[in-house]
Amino acid sequence: MEKKNRIALVTGGSRGLGKDMALRLAEKGIDVIVTYNSQAGEAQKVATQIEQSGQKAAALQLNTGEIGSFDAFIVRLKETLDKQFGSDRLDFLINNAGIGGYSPVAELTEEFFDQLLNIHFKGVVFLTQKMLPLINDGGGIVNISSGLTRVSMPGSSIYGSLKGAVEVFTRYLAKELGVRKIRANVVAPGAILTDFGGGHLRSNEQLQQMVSAITALGRPGVAEDIGGVVAFLCTEDARWVNGQRIEASGGMQV
Numbered sequence: 001m002e003k004k005n006r007i008a009l010v011t012g013g014s015r016g017l018g019k020d021m022a023l024r025l026a027e028k029g030i031d032v033i034v035t036y037n038s039q040a041g042e043a044q045k046v047a048t049q050i051e052q053s054g055q056k057a058a059a060l061q062l063n064t065g066e067i068g069s070f071d072a073f074i075v076r077l078k079e080t081l082d083k084q085f086g087s088d089r090l091d092f093l094i095n096n097a098g099i100g101g102y103s104p105v106a107e108l109t110e111e112f113f114d115q116l117l118n119i120h121f122k123g124v125v126f127l128t129q130k131m132l133p134l135i136n137d138g139g140g141i142v143n144i145s146s147g148l149t150r151v152s153m154p155g156s157s158i159y160g161s162l163k164g165a166v167e168v169f170t171r172y173l174a175k176e177l178g179v180r181k182i183r184a185n186v187v188a189p190g191a192i193l194t195d196f197g198g199g200h201l202r203s204n205e206q207l208q209q210m211v212s213a214i215t216a217l218g219r220p221g222v223a224e225d226i227g228g229v230v231a232f233l234c235t236e237d238a239r240w241v242n243g244q245r246i247e248a249s250g251g252m253q254v
Contacts, residue, residue, distance in 0.1 A: 005055065006139075007031045007081070007090035008234055011064055011127070012097030014043035016194035017144070020227030021094055022046055026055040028231050031085060033077070035062040035097065058084050064097040065119040070130045077134070091139040092234045093131050095124045095166075098144070102155040113158055120162040125169060132177075140183040142233050143170045147190040147249040151214075163188075167245055174243030183242040187229050190249025192221040216251025225250070 012018040013034025022032045036043035043059035050057035081087045101116045148160035173184035191211040211220045
């Protein structure tokens, strides 16, 4: 029988951290499906790059903040798995999609709160729920959190709190899915130079200097610092890593 490659789904895989995760997963011999919200062209470029490396790839539209769209997405995902990957299941779910959001508590609005809640926590919970029947036993889930659950920065209270909720949720996933040998872990990036949050860090030299000063390795991170950590968690080498929070921040405020 032909041995099939393992398959990963990376949400928010068109650029930044998600793009690097997808490319590094492909380097591990894993086929990859990336989702995008609005950057269809960029997502297809990622898929093409993965295919050029010898792995199968696809790009699907998904707004992780619109929970009501998940059933239709699952239908499209099943069709894609069948037609392009010759499978009815996949092996890894990487909940990476997100947006930046900054507001002091005194200026917080319910609309802003709900937007971040839907994308960063409610969407993660219910997309994971919808995906569970499609994940092979022995597979894995990687949820992306943030160094902001440990290091407090003014303006990031809601984002950091919701990522903290994701970390607790992940430990419960590890416990509940252990019977299926599905591992669930968290990767928590530190301050990263991407266009996340409108390039909040990348465009602010003063903020970069502050981050460098409190980071043991003396610089902000880049996307390429994170993807390999996620890819490792989707390999046999990480088979005994479960229910863990792995921070990749260069030693921020250690």
